[in-house]
Amino acid sequence: MKTIIIGFSKSKKFLPIGSWLIRLFEQTPYSHVYLKFHSESLNRTLIYEAVGSGVRFIGSTAWEQHAQEVASFDVDIIQCNYITLLQYCIDNAGIEYGYMQNIGISLAKLLNLKTNPFQTGKNCSELVSEILKVEGFKPVINKDLITPKDVYNMLKHNK
Secondary structure, eight states, X not given: OEEEEEXXXXXXXXXXXXXXXXXXXXXXXXXXXXXXXXXXXXXXXXXXXXXXXXXXXXXXXXXXXXXXXXXXXXXXXXXXXXXXXXXXXHHHTTOOBOHHHHHHHHHHHHHTOSSOSOOOSBOHHHHHHHHHHTTTOOOSSOTTTOOHHHHHHHHHTTO
């Protein structure tokens, strides 16, 4: 059994407009969701996330320079699923970030749309929800519409 951490954060940047807008729109203290795990072979804690530069791995020390953790959940994963999860992370590293997808989520909520009109790239919530599906979590919303708040509620209710 391995433990991963699903964390929720906000930006430490001066005037983080994107972070501020997401927190305001979602009424949450966080604007971002990410995966954190410890690599025994590298003796490092790694963050896996989707940000403006795309989907990436980053060391925890560098990550803490620009982000503040607000909440987190420990998720236990069986070894074979852990390997599948790491393979997914490696296979998706470098994919472009879904800027327009975030705009589409807002439009879909405001206009009561069932699908996101913009589905290119991946945002942080989509990335983490796909990772959680490996361990049997079932998002209650389309992957192109999921927000950090949806992921938080999924983990809070252990679904």
